[in-house]
Amino acid sequence: MFFTIHHNDKNTRARTGIIKTDHGEIETPIFMPVGTAGSVKGVHQRELTNDIKAQIILGNTYHLYLRPGTDLISKAGGLHKFINWDRPMLTDSGGFQVFSLAENRKLKEEGAHFKSHIDGSSHLFTPENIVDIQRLIGADFIMAFDECTPFPCEYKYASKSMELTHRWLERGIKHFNSTSPLYNYQQFFFPIVQGSVYKDLRQKSAEFIASCNMPGNAIGGLSVGEPIEDMYEMLDIVTGILPADKPRYLMGVGTPVNLLESIAMGVDMFDCVMPTRNGRNGMLFTSEGIINIKNRKWADDLSPIDTNGTCFADHQYSKAYLRHLIVSKEILGAQIATLHNLGFYLELMKDARKKIKEGIFGEWKQEMVNKLSQRL
């Protein structure tokens, strides 16, 4: 059984479960640290496993395809071996980066033509070669190629784009089914719901994606600038349609509060650059609220970074020291803040699983949402 649900919350749609892969089990709900180009920025692999207990990490197909490239990754026997990571891994489809990073993007029925943001070289991503690339990378979870619509996005464009994403999905599934994993372990293919902030499009897309009957389903195109109420509204519609017996993955979201609210709607998997990127810039997510460590008020606060934290970095370094490092642009500042934030996100997921099991997720969530929204 790929996905087993263990507990369903009575008052919300939250649930706990286990996803089984050939690289081990994942407890859901789970957060996946983002390892863009084969590295979670500022964190050693052993820190991910031993210190913050990451159960799965994410790689970006676009970045990995451009650098180091699939030749080298396949020579190494896949990304797991190349970066020395033996737990599960997920790669996104490259769609988001093509639309946010690449230059001279041209969208056609066949796929997306673009130029590399690194050296300007020309490339083409198609629903088929994106499967091939992810076969070569060798992630446990691989994603369908989609267009991630920006916000705001006119209805007509959103509708046309969604239809294209659906046609691409059919080609992607066909190609996935006609090819095999390259490294002796199973790969699971997830389709992606699109539809911008339009209820009928989101409904249509979710129904189409559900009908594809893949082992898990992803929700894309959210947290791209739309009002937060829109995001939750779309999420509510989509999670109500995507089958309950399969994992639901909300792509690129979000704050700790976003995660808790989404879990309440039945989301099981998350990834986001926020804990890593914002951490490098001095924003800390803690059990008491959000800290901007650059703020003058922390300058001589010699208390530990987070006394409730579970990571060594929370206890071995003070707020004043971390502030000094971040203000002085010392690499160690980025390392500490990243470890702390990822540790906090993963601990929050662990707590959520515990509260769901105990049947008190709803009350706990409300309390946490209030706390975590505070700026200290």
Added chain:
Amino acid sequence: MFFTIHHNDKNTRARTGIIKTDHGEIETPIFMPVGTAGSVKGVHQRELTNDIKAQIILGNTYHLYLRPGTDLISKAGGLHKFINWDRPMLTDSGGFQVFSLAENRKLKEEGAHFKSHIDGSSHLFTPENIVDIQRLIGADFIMAFDECTPFPCEYKYASKSMELTHRWLERGIKHFNSTSPLYNYQQFFFPIVQGSVYKDLRQKSAEFIASCNMPGNAIGGLSVGEPIEDMYEMLDIVTGILPADKPRYLMGVGTPVNLLESIAMGVDMFDCVMPTRNGRNGMLFTSEGIINIKNRKWADDLSPIDTNGTCFADHQYSKAYLRHLIVSKEILGAQIATLHNLGFYLELMKDARKKIKEGIFGEWKQEMVNKLSQRL
């Protein structure tokens, strides 16, 4: 006994010994990783102690004085507590940075006026306040304020500068003797030999420094651009004069080969930014020679970074992966290269101590110098 010599090599002036401080013992010869502003760039404190077994680290008085400042450091109870480091520590005198980094430097008899390279604020370092600052920082080893002459340097300037450094030293010692440590552990004050590349000046300076009868002695103003033969010639003169029963510290030097040659002349302590700074830029010092990991030839070399290495990073990551990280400017690349280089330097010192004990340092050194000079 502050310094005990355990073994003297028969064929060279190399020796092993133990320096005792209130933060623990240091085996010499030793290399001190540079922790500029209270952090060895890219390395967690626990990695210094557990993984590469650093016995002592160095902080830069100039940087620490400007940021985070002595108010905060003393509020924390000294730099050890501020950064969470319980082993020995040494601070330089700030002289080198005043002359290399600061703006609008004006040298007077009283001291050095300068403007901060960070915010342009005006400051004055004197032989007395440099002692006070280092008392507040609380390093186990503190250095006299000196002028580090540049290269090239005219004889007349070098001579005048050396005399100034000597007068500053007398003031520094007087102030050191009339003040006490602030944190309940002993601090040791080292004077610094100057004299540029002039034999008679180096001789005169070494004799003066030796006559001060401090617990250890440092050699400054070398490895500042002079030909390597000049450096070794000056070192040979100076180490011949500085008392054999006290530790000799060669400041800011150098390559692994420089360290071995200097140990053969009786040097006991070293610091240098080379393993950290050059590491961040992709230069690796290994047991087989020097690697520029950015070089195309390492692009698909999937062998470990250094099979002879003693650090986890040497074995858990491949050359091709490290090259990818450095080329992609990933933080983890700097972290891995730094850990590797520092681990290599410290292991080289350990090997040197072993070979001295075994009485075969001379032969071993010659073999290593040939190996380590190679560019792979």
